Amino acid sequence: MDSALASDHGAYGAHPDGGVYLRRTVRTAAKILVVGHFAVGKTTFVGSLSEIRPLRTEETMTQAGALVDDLAGIEGKTTTTVAMDFGRLTLSDSLVLYLFGAPGQQRFTRLWQDMTQGALGALVLADTRRLEQSFEVMGLLEEHGLPYAVAVNHFDGAPTHPEEEIREALDLLPETPLVTCDARDRISSTRALISLVEYLQTRTAVQEHV
Numbered sequence: 001m002d003s004a005l006a007s008d009h010g011a012y013g014a015h016p017d018g019g020v021y022l023r024r025t026v027r028t029a030a031k032i033l034v035v036g037h038f039a040v041g042k043t044t045f046v047g048s049l050s051e052i053r054p055l056r057t058e059e060t061m062t063q064a065g066a067l068v069d070d071l072a073g074i075e076g077k078t079t080t081t082v083a084m085d086f087g088r089l090t091l092s093d094s095l096v097l098y099l100f101g102a103p104g105q106q107r108f109t110r111l112w113q114d115m116t117q118g119a120l121g122a123l124v125l126a127d128t129r130r131l132e133q134s135f136e137v138m139g140l141l142e143e144h145g146l147p148y149a150v151a152v153n154h155f156d157g158a159p160t161h162p163e164e165e166i167r168e169a170l171d172l173l174p175e176t177p178l179v180t181c182d183a184r185d186r187i188s189s190t191r192a193l194i195s196l197v198e199y200l201q202t203r204t205a206v207q208e209h210v
């Protein structure tokens with residue numbers, strides 16, 4: 001876990017309101033991934049939580065991309081993430097989270113090698129209209145040994161299912177947290193993130209006792 005922690009970022013500068021610059025008091029930085037398939041809401045999620053203007057690397061989808069990215073049900077979307085989203089969330093005077101929104105498309109899997117370095121865990125965003133598309137990212141996380149929680153991002157008109165059915169459809173382990181969220185809403189996104197962080201803490205506590 002130590003690899004995920006960076007200490008003493010005081011040199012980055014300070015701002016009395018904890019705004020753009022990192023507070024001098026911050027001692028621990030934790031890296032969390034926000035992952036999921038195309039158009040599941042990663043950029044929206046990181047954007048609603050980040051206290052700095054999120055860094056987004058998106059480009060307008062080209063004809064070539066349209067052949068690869070499945071647009072069924074999301075016709076309004078004209079951009080797709082080509083690399084990653086990056087945001088920052090200060091949780092306390094001493095703790096800051098760095099959020100990395102990562103694409104799940106197969107052609108970006110090599111990016112995962114770098115991105116998973118030092119990450120504590122991941123929040124998998126899912127969409128009930130395309131649950132089967134979450135398997136790819138969950139598989140990648142398992143390959144990299146990263147713990148994760150799942151947040152079903154609620155889209156208008158998307159079917160709602162009982163939790164048990166979603167768990168079964170996604171083949172989740174009993175301990176894997178499953179929550180619902182609206183990625184556009186800061187409070188809702190914060191709750192989803194908290195469920196992941198609490199899960200990571202319980203795992204750490206268990207590991208410390210073995």
Ligand SMILES: Nc1nc2c(ncn2[C@@H]2O[C@H](COP(=O)(O)OP(=O)(O)O)[C@@H](O)[C@H]2O)c(=O)[nH]1
Binds near residue numbers: 036041182
């Ligand atoms: N109704 C609804 N729309 C959302 C939600 N989250 C994202 N969207 C929309 O879905 C589209 C795809 O979201 P985006 O964040 O770009 O997905 P990404 O490809 O995973 O980064 C955008 O038009 C968002 O405005 C949500 O929780 N509810």
Ligand SMILES: [Mg+2]
Binds near residue numbers: 042044058080081085
């Ligand atoms: Mg995106």
